[in-house]
Amino acid sequence: MNIFHLQALMAVVERGSFSAAALELDVSQAAISRAIAALEDELGVPLLHRGRFGAYPTQTGERLLPCAKQMLDLRQQMEQEVQQTKGLHGGQVRIASFRSAATHLLPSKIVQFRDRFPQIEVTLTESDPTTVEQLLREGKVDIGLVPLPRSTEFDTWEIARDEFVVLLPHRNPTLPEQLTWEMLADQEFILYNYAECTSAVREHWAKWGRSLKATYEMKEDSTIVSMVAQGLGAAILPRLAAMPIPESIAVRSLPVPLERVIGAAVVAEMLHPPAVFAFLDLLRGTGIFQSRR
Incomplete structure (x- = not known):
């Protein structure tokens, strides 16, 4: 079993035919047929019904589809983590925050981030929320911790x-x-x-x-x-x-x-380096810092 076999299976089910799946994956119809046949041979059960009007999953195939989708999703998540990590070998994240959030929320987060990405410099400036907003506007910091709501000039997330x-x-x-x-x-x-x-x-x-x-x-x-x-x-x-x-x-x-409500804020519609998005993921518990259960 390989990833392409699972991709072919999902494409056939979603598109309803081998030819449509081939177009979606940009391969030949024969390649799709071989992939499905190899997968069925390995599992020892038929996964698809073939007919004049297309293809659709067998009862067993229907039960296995969620597993196939989960495996593909995990593979995509692995690729995203690898791609993000490739851009996290240096640089810096500049943060500004009001005092109580800087004191009680950020230190443990900074330690966690530096343990994961020791080559990235993290700086923290403590100030009142109005000054934090101004530092963001002037490009002197990348992320601000502020009470919400804020102006629409900022993208914000509750943390x-x-x-x-x-x-x-x-x-x-x-x-x-x-x-x-x-x-x-x-x-x-x-x-x-x-x-x-x-x-x-x-x-x-x-x-x-x-x-x-x-x-x-x-x-x-x-x-x-x-x-x-x-x-x-x-x-x-x-x-x-x-x-x-x-x-x-x-x-x-x-x-x-x-x-x-305490939120993380960045200037809307501004390009940010991967390190900034990684720290936002840490604050939100998403992406590479999403909790596993």
């Missing part, structure tokens, strides 16, 4: 979801697991002085007819966590932005959950 959590001083041992809006209305909040996160939280509260009492607005998420730990107020942050969370802080979900 993770991050829940907004309520951080509360752990002074009340009877604090319930499920908070209500009424419980939160009495809290004084320390907000993240960053437009996208703050806007998302305020809009979420407003959607449910609530107002947010803000006492402090801080630039650094680590400062907010420290202030909550000291009992200066409560906070609402994406979980990754709050990590590591001290034991002196109670973590709860909002009464109605809120998430931010």
Whole structure:
């Protein structure tokens, strides 16, 4: 059995005749006939019915078609991996990301990528999402990690979801697991002085007819966590932005959950080297980094 035998079988079944299969594979009809005969001889069973009006699979042939297709798909996947690897013997991947994704999502990915492609240089720049977008536009980085959605000038893919959590001083041992809006209305909040996160939280509260009492607005998420730990107020942050969370802080979900979607972005309609597409495959769990089950 060889790959051409399987290709011939699939072509005959899909096209309905030996002559049409020959045209598709750009070989002679005799070559198709020999391939099918060799395959049937090796397996010891007829795979096709031949007649004046074409060819179609026998009952046994019908059962074997999924196996043949799977073998051809695996062969195609092997070819794609080989072709991609041929273009991955050098070069670089330049990444920019906002802090919490750079801290908690990317390091393990970079290690995994460098283990697979040690000759490719990977650089990482940490900045806010607006600056990440500008770096992409200017061609200074290849891939950006940003909250979604973004402008249509970028192609984006979701790679993770991050829940907004309520951080509360752990002074009340009877604090319930499920908070209500009424419980939160009495809290004084320390907000993240960053437009996208703050806007998302305020809009979420407003959607449910609530107002947010803000006492402090801080630039650094680590400062907010420290202030909550000291009992200066409560906070609402994406979980990754709050990590590591001290034991002196109670973590709860909002009464109605809120998430931010973290995505990988590249400039749309721009040509990228194989190394960039390989790192995108790693982030998305596709292609050569698709998980095998």
